[in-house]
Amino acid sequence: MTNSKPTDANQPRPLGLARRGYSGVIHRLAADEANSALSAIELESRLIELGFVEGARVKVLHEGIVGRDPIAVRIENVTIAVRRREAMAVIVV
Amino acid sequence: MEAPLLHLALVGTPNSGKTSLFNALTGSRQKVANYPGVTVERKEGFFVTPLGRQVSVVDLPGTYSLRGRSPDEEITRDIVLGRSAGESVPDLVLCVADATNLRLTIRLVLELKRTGRPLMLVLNMFDIATRRGVTVDVARLSGMLGIPVVTSIAVRKGGTSDLLRQTDEIAMQAPPPSQQNLWQPLSVAELRATQREADRIIAATISLPARPDTWTARIDAVVLHPVAGLAILALVLFVMFQAVFAWAQPLMELLSSAFAALGQLVHDTLPAGLLQSFLQNGVISGVGSVIVFLPQIVIIFLFILLLEDFGYMARAAFLMDRIMGGAGLHGRAFIPLLSSFACAIPGIMATRVIDNRRDRLTTILIAPLMTCSARIPVYTLIISAFIPAEQVWGWVDLRGLVMFGLYAAGIASALGVSFLIKFFMWRDDAPAPFMLELPDYKLPRARSIAIGVYTRAKMFLQRAGTTIFSMMVLIWFLASFPAAPAGAEGSAINYSLAAMIGKALEPLFAPLGFNWQIVVALIPGMAAREVAVAALGTVYAIEGGKEAADQIGQVLATKWSLATALSLLAWYIFAPQCASTLAVIRRETGSWKWMAITFGYMFALAYAASLATYNIAVALGAG
Numbered sequence: 001m002t003n004s005k006p007t008d009a010n011q012p013r014p015l016g017l018a019r020r021g022y023s024g025v026i027h028r029l030a031a032d033e034a035n036s037a038l039s040a041i042e043l044e045s046r047l048i049e050l051g052f053v054e055g056a057r058v059k060v061l062h063e064g065i066v067g068r069d070p071i072a073v074r075i076e077n078v079t080i081a082v083r084r085r086e087a088m089a090v091i092v093v
Numbered sequence: 094m095e096a097p098l099l100h101l102a103l104v105g106t107p108n109s110g111k112t113s114l115f116n117a118l119t120g121s122r123q124k125v126a127n128y129p130g131v132t133v134e135r136k137e138g139f140f141v142t143p144l145g146r147q148v149s150v151v152d153l154p155g156t157y158s159l160r161g162r163s164p165d166e167e168i169t170r171d172i173v174l175g176r177s178a179g180e181s182v183p184d185l186v187l188c189v190a191d192a193t194n195l196r197l198t199i200r201l202v203l204e205l206k207r208t209g210r211p212l213m214l215v216l217n218m219f220d221i222a223t224r225r226g227v228t229v230d231v232a233r234l235s236g237m238l239g240i241p242v243v244t245s246i247a248v249r250k251g252g253t254s255d256l257l258r259q260t261d262e263i264a265m266q267a268p269p270p271s272q273q274n275l276w277q278p279l280s281v282a283e284l285r286a287t288q289r290e291a292d293r294i295i296a297a298t299i300s301l302p303a304r305p306d307t308w309t310a311r312i313d314a315v316v317l318h319p320v321a322g323l324a325i326l327a328l329v330l331f332v333m334f335q336a337v338f339a340w341a342q343p344l345m346e347l348l349s350s351a352f353a354a355l356g357q358l359v360h361d362t363l364p365a366g367l368l369q370s371f372l373q374n375g376v377i378s379g380v381g382s383v384i385v386f387l388p389q390i391v392i393i394f395l396f397i398l399l400l401e402d403f404g405y406m407a408r409a410a411f412l413m414d415r416i417m418g419g420a421g422l423h424g425r426a427f428i429p430l431l432s433s434f435a436c437a438i439p440g441i442m443a444t445r446v447i448d449n450r451r452d453r454l455t456t457i458l459i460a461p462l463m464t465c466s467a468r469i470p471v472y473t474l475i476i477s478a479f480i481p482a483e484q485v486w487g488w489v490d491l492r493g494l495v496m497f498g499l500y501a502a503g504i505a506s507a508l509g510v511s512f513l514i515k516f517f518m519w520r521d522d523a524p525a526p527f528m529l530e531l532p533d534y535k536l537p538r539a540r541s542i543a544i545g546v547y548t549r550a551k552m553f554l555q556r557a558g559t560t561i562f563s564m565m566v567l568i569w570f571l572a573s574f575p576a577a578p579a580g581a582e583g584s585a586i587n588y589s590l591a592a593m594i595g596k597a598l599e600p601l602f603a604p605l606g607f608n609w610q611i612v613v614a615l616i617p618g619m620a621a622r623e624v625a626v627a628a629l630g631t632v633y634a635i636e637g638g639k640e641a642a643d644q645i646g647q648v649l650a651t652k653w654s655l656a657t658a659l660s661l662l663a664w665y666i667f668a669p670q671c672a673s674t675l676a677v678i679r680r681e682t683g684s685w686k687w688m689a690i691t692f693g694y695m696f697a698l699a700y701a702a703s704l705a706t707y708n709i710a711v712a713l714g715a716g
Contacts, residue, residue: 048284067415077193077194080529
């Protein structure tokens with residue numbers, strides 16, 4: 001018998017798909033997988049400068065009104081607003 | 094021999110409290126200008142240390158790294174590296190940190206250390222950190238970073254004494270052997286490594302409370318709520334508008350009558366002639382018509398600075414980001430566009446918070462379409478002369494409805510233009526990212542706000558005294574020369590260069606239903622829109638006075654058709670009728686091209702709208 005639910009919850013997935021209340025840890029950055037206006041290197045640099053590094057704890061605190069976008073993410077003790085498009089580059093578990 | 098001036102530079106992440114520290118150190122001894130060639134604000138201030146050393150300090154634009162991804166951040170990088178021509182190399186770099194939130198700043202410190210500049214870390218807002226239960230092992234942090242670390246409370250009297258003492262000590266020491274600059278743009282791997290190192294240092298020296306700032310969480314639960322958040326934003330905007338339009342009114346009337354009295358004094362003291370006319374009509378009424386807006390500018394900046402210091406601005410941008418995004422605008426464009434309802438000039442200046450150049454240009458281009466307060470006298474005059482005070486649908490005042498329609502037309506056209514700019518110029522580009530720190534809420538401090546408002550007001554007055562003054566002189570010249578021949582009938586302006594230009598341009602404007610008198614009035618209206626009201630009074634030879642505006646209305650109602658009046662209203666929604674706005678666009682974009690584009694598209698829109706309005710109105714029998 002296979003129960004996929006517990007394993008799914010532990011699957012790495014993009015922060016860009018997370019809903020309000022989600023909390024987890026950053027697994028890796030995948031800047032080339034986000035469809036951002038920024039180049040992969042630039043996007044990755046900016047994310048790191050805002051504290052998105054592997055191992056950091058994140059929590060989705062708020063969602064915007066239209067399309068639940070952007071999201072406000074608590075990362076360690078800083079809150080960063082980011083659009084889902086860019087948050088797709090942050091893979092969390 | 095007196096010791097040479099000591100140069101300090103303040104560096105820090107946005108929201109680190111850098112500016113309040115700068116204000117605490119320098120008070121009102123500040124000079125605000127622009128860095129040459131770019132539109133980045135250069136803030137320098139002066140103070141004297143307890144041991145009597147003269148110090149100059151520059152407040153560098155906030156940044157998370159030295160990569161320099163915007164013009165602001167390039168300035169910070171170049172000054173820290175001592176590469177900026179014409180700027181002193183800092184003797185000491187102060188990296189300012191919000192002591193409650195050190196993670197991103199410690200990474201910046203590690204990057205700054207590579208530049209080899211003497212460096213000191215200032216843990217600002219240390220009182221808030223202590224109250225929240227954050228404990229910092231300052232000695233250990235200093236040891237691990239290898240630089241002096243001081244604590245400060247910028248907003249409290251004496252809260253910077255530690256910093257001042259340490260500055261004196263560093264200044265007295267022999268200059269450290271100049272270290273080599275090892276800084277190079279960091280690769281992604283190096284960035285990551287410095288953030289890891291920063292996290293390691295923080296784990297060893299700082300203990301955070303179990304619970305984060307509960308006030309911020311509580312306020313955000315309401316303020317960022319999808320429904321309540323928008324309602325609060327609407328309420329904030331409503332109060333802001335109320336303040337700008339209603340509270341400023343008595344002060345504006347006071348200023349306006351003071352300038353009128355001054356003009357009258359000049360009129361009475363000086364013999365009639367050119368000098369009298371120049372001083373009264375050119376200088377005093379010209380500059381006065383701009384300075385009248387000072388109360389509005391002060392109030393709008395008071396609101397902006399209060400909301401900014403409180404931490405609400407970032408939330409407003411968060412709430413509006415996708416809503417504005419539908420029209421191709423960035424969330425941060427919201428406040429500049431809002432300010433433009435008072436006056437496009439502070440609005441365009443406020444676009445500096447938008448770091449993406451494309452988004453900033455779009456915002457600058459559409460800001461003048463927002464109905465600024467200078468249009469109100471013109472709208473009021475025409476509406477009260479031509480639109481009957483009737484109720485429609487039983488309860489709506491027709492005049493109010495027309496006024497509302499004019500505002501709505503301005504907003505709709507701004508959004509439309511922004512959408513078209515994006516569609517035609519930047520269609521294939523993905524929207525610029527919106528990545529913004531939402532800082533913890535903080536109580537704004539009166540002193541810091543007062544200094545901020547004072548510097549903005551001073552800048553506005555300086556501009557009124559230079560650019561706008563010269564425009565006024567030019568327009569007065571056009572309206573006064575050549576003088577009317579002896580025994581001429583009608584007003585002197587009818588014989589002037591302005592009238593010649595008006596008559597020459599009349600064929601161009603005839604399809605809009607404008608006669609030459611209107612065209613003449615539009616020329617001084619270029620200096621400031623509302624001056625057109627006074628100019629119409631002059632061309633129709635109405636004596637000024639208390640009831641002048643009512644009289645102009647009565648005269649116009651007999652001389653113009655309704656179609657002409659409506660056409661002029663349509664013109665005023667769009668027309669690039671403000672030389673000062675154009676001058677600010679030229680300065681803020683650093684190019685004549687964008688000024689010309691703004692002028693061109695607004696003129697085209699105004700012409701098309703007036704043409705359509707006039708012809709439809711005539712066809713409906715209002716000719």
